[in-house]
Amino acid sequence: MTLKYDPNVKYAKTDEWARVEGDLVVVGISDYAQDQLSDIVYVELPEVGAQVSAGDVVGTVESVKAAADLMTPVSGEIVEVNEALDDSPELLNEDPYGAWIFKVKPSDLAELDDLMTAAEYEAYNATREH
Amino acid sequence: MKFDDYIYDLSSPGRTGVDLPEPDVPPTPIPEEFLREDLPLPELSLPQVTRHYLRLSQKNYAVDKGFYPLGSCTMKYNPKVNEWAVRLPGFANIHPLQHPHTVQGAMGLMYELQEMIGEIAGFDAVSLQPAAGAHGELTGVLIMRAAQLARGETQRHKVLVPDSAHGTNPASTSMAGFTAVEIPSDKDGNVHIEALKAALDDEVIGIMITNPNTLGLFESNIVEVCELVHEAGGLVYGDGANLNAIVGIVRPGDLGIDVMHFNLHKTFSTPHGGGGPGSGPVGVTAELAPFLPGPIVALNEAEDAYIWHYPEKSIGRIKSFYGNFGVMVRAYAYIKMHGAEGLRRVSETAVLNANYLQARLLQMGDYPVPYGHRFCKHETVAQGKIAGAEDVRTLDIAKRLIDYDFHPPTIYFPLIVHEALMIEPTETEDKETIDAFLDALDKIADEARENPDLLHEAPHHAPVRRLDEVRAARHPILIRLPSAKAASER
Ligand SMILES: Cc1ncc(COP(=O)(O)O)c(C=O)c1O
Numbered sequence: 001m002t003l004k005y006d007p008n009v010k011y012a013k014t015d016e017w018a019r020v021e022g023d024l025v026v027v028g029i030s031d032y033a034q035d036q037l038s039d040i041v042y043v044e045l046p047e048v049g050a051q052v053s054a055g056d057v058v059g060t061v062e063s064v065k066a067a068a069d070l071m072t073p074v075s076g077e078i079v080e081v082n083e084a085l086d087d088s089p090e091l092l093n094e095d096p097y098g099a100w101i102f103k104v105k106p107s108d109l110a111e112l113d114d115l116m117t118a119a120e121y122e123a124y125n126a127t128r129e130h
Numbered sequence: 131m132k133f134d135d136y137i138y139d140l141s142s143p144g145r146t147g148v149d150l151p152e153p154d155v156p157p158t159p160i161p162e163e164f165l166r167e168d169l170p171l172p173e174l175s176l177p178q179v180t181r182h183y184l185r186l187s188q189k190n191y192a193v194d195k196g197f198y199p200l201g202s203c204t205m206k207y208n209p210k211v212n213e214w215a216v217r218l219p220g221f222a223n224i225h226p227l228q229h230p231h232t233v234q235g236a237m238g239l240m241y242e243l244q245e246m247i248g249e250i251a252g253f254d255a256v257s258l259q260p261a262a263g264a265h266g267e268l269t270g271v272l273i274m275r276a277a278q279l280a281r282g283e284t285q286r287h288k289v290l291v292p293d294s295a296h297g298t299n300p301a302s303t304s305m306a307g308f309t310a311v312e313i314p315s316d317k318d319g320n321v322h323i324e325a326l327k328a329a330l331d332d333e334v335i336g337i338m339i340t341n342p343n344t345l346g347l348f349e350s351n352i353v354e355v356c357e358l359v360h361e362a363g364g365l366v367y368g369d370g371a372n373l374n375a376i377v378g379i380v381r382p383g384d385l386g387i388d389v390m391h392f393n394l395h396k397t398f399s400t401p402h403g404g405g406g407p408g409s410g411p412v413g414v415t416a417e418l419a420p421f422l423p424g425p426i427v428a429l430n431e432a433e434d435a436y437i438w439h440y441p442e443k444s445i446g447r448i449k450s451f452y453g454n455f456g457v458m459v460r461a462y463a464y465i466k467m468h469g470a471e472g473l474r475r476v477s478e479t480a481v482l483n484a485n486y487l488q489a490r491l492l493q494m495g496d497y498p499v500p501y502g503h504r505f506c507k508h509e510t511v512a513q514g515k516i517a518g519a520e521d522v523r524t525l526d527i528a529k530r531l532i533d534y535d536f537h538p539p540t541i542y543f544p545l546i547v548h549e550a551l552m553i554e555p556t557e558t559e560d561k562e563t564i565d566a567f568l569d570a571l572d573k574i575a576d577e578a579r580e581n582p583d584l585l586h587e588a589p590h591h592a593p594v595r596r597l598d599e600v601r602a603a604r605h606p607i608l609i610r611l612p613s614a615k616a617a618s619e620r
Pocket of ligand 1: 203
């Protein structure tokens with residue numbers, strides 16, 4: 001079971017990934033996060049239209065093991081959420097980099113520079129294993 | 131053994147288990163609009179009902195049937211003499227609305243229990259009202275906040291919670307309307323002192339700390355933690371769920387803790403976890419005593435009588451009547467039965483058993499023990515990460531233990547240990563039982579390497595096979611109505 005790291009996204013320490021698409025930032029959770037959580041049973045999605053700052057808790061991802069806060073890695077306005085997750089939260093387990101959770105219209109793209117590259121995130125995860 | 135029918139499916143129309151006597155008072159008719167044609171209750175004879183529920187109970191696993199090492203839950207043996215005590219008519223047949231003069235015995239028991247657990251943990255005053263540990267936490271956080279508001283400190287709204295804490299700690303914080311701030315642990319499993327210092331400011335209500343913590347480790351920084359929090363004007367909440375490890379050895383109140391809940395159902399041996407309700411009294415320092423929820427029992431010396439007392443700045447009632455009285459009677463019986471000496475030996479034996487278990491786990495080497503470089507207290511946290519069996523997870527190991535007739539340990543908690551197996555043997559188990567459990571874990575490690583599917587498909591010998599937890603969580607069916615078959619026959 002090797003975990004996947006997507007070179008086209010940037011990672012937050014709290015295990016969200018962010019990918020620029022046009023003028024939006026798309027956010028999901030990493031393969032490491034879904035693996036740690038195991039089977040995901042519920043996603044509390046952010047509210048469309050909410051103004052958020054980087055690091056804000058905007059939702060929850062709940063698995064049979066635990067409930068984890070979902071944080072936004074960038075500031076701005078939430079413009080879209082992936083409603084398919086309401087009925088099929090398992091999409092986050094099956095395809096963590098395909099199944100996005102929400103899209104933000106960013107107010108400051110430079111915030112992405114504070115996030116980790118795939119290689120940095122992989123190294124970071126290696127230090128977290130007990 | 132197959133899973134039995136539901137009681138509704140056994141129903142047959144017109145069958146009955148009781149003969150109700152003719153009414154001996156004039157009947158009062160039920161108003162027309164409240165009458166209904168159909169009452170979907172099962173119709174069975176008395177032996178059917180007895181057999182149905184006895185069979186169901188036999189499928190259940192209980193501490194009276196075997197080893198139940200559910201970490202953090204303290205599933206010790208519950209002495210049967212407690213059950214005798216609580217069934218005494220003077221305790222069992224009283225009503226909470228009775229005049230205090232007629233229930234002096236029961237009030238006296240509550241008074242003595244307040245005094246005894248206050249003495250055990252080093253607190254000046256105790257309220258027995260909260261219904262369980264988590265309820266005690268909510269009560270404690272509200273008390274801390276009330277005390278600070280009384281000092282005019284309205285800006286405080288944050289509660290610090292270590293990352294090893296039980297989920298009820300941040301949950302109680304949120305329920306009280308405050309913000310939980312997570313504090314990391316250091317490499318020895320203690321609260322990270324530098325991170326604590328950085329988080330302390332004048333917006334902090336206080337910290338919630340569990341000692342021994344959920345890693346089963348004594349917080350060796352506890353005195354420093356209390357001092358730092360107090361210097362910042364905060365208060366220290368002690369989560370007393372793990373008191374079983376330290377009774378008669380160290381008193382949380384003496385360490386600097388301001389308010390703490392007791393889990394009477396754990397430390398003082400009353401059936402819980404499906405076996406009965408809990409009881410989560412809170413103990414406080416003299417400074418916080420005026421804020422306790424009422425009523426508590428006080429002694430009116432002039433009249434030599436017990437009375438109900440509402441502390442003057444009480445946060446109010448947090449439970450109807452007086453708390454879970456039956457649990458109090460059992461805990462009282464347990465404390466009296468052991469005495470001070472006996473209670474200390476309870477803790478010493480609980481710690482000895484856990485350390486024996488940890489030492490053998492380290493020797494076996496199949497299950498990593500991340501904090502195994504320290505002695506543990508009443509429990510130890512291992513990991514279901516068996517070298518050479520990478521696709522076997524803690525869940526599989528836990529399910530396989532059921533086939534060996536053991537209740538699995540707590541799994542996936544504390545959250546900071548990956549694939550956690552949290553094992554609490556308690557003092558009531560003998561060496562043979564603990565050895566048999568460890569032998570089973572040893573065999574399971576071999577099975578994991580040789581035939582992992584045996585684990586993936588476990589349990590094989592339980593009344594039900596592997597439950598689909600994911601489907602249960604995603605598509606829960608919360609009530610089961612009488613089946614179509616039973617309904618059509620009615
Ligand atoms: C460390 C800890 N704190 C608090 C609680 C909550 O206690 P209760 O289950 O009585 O509400 C538990 C229960 O398992 C616990 O283990």
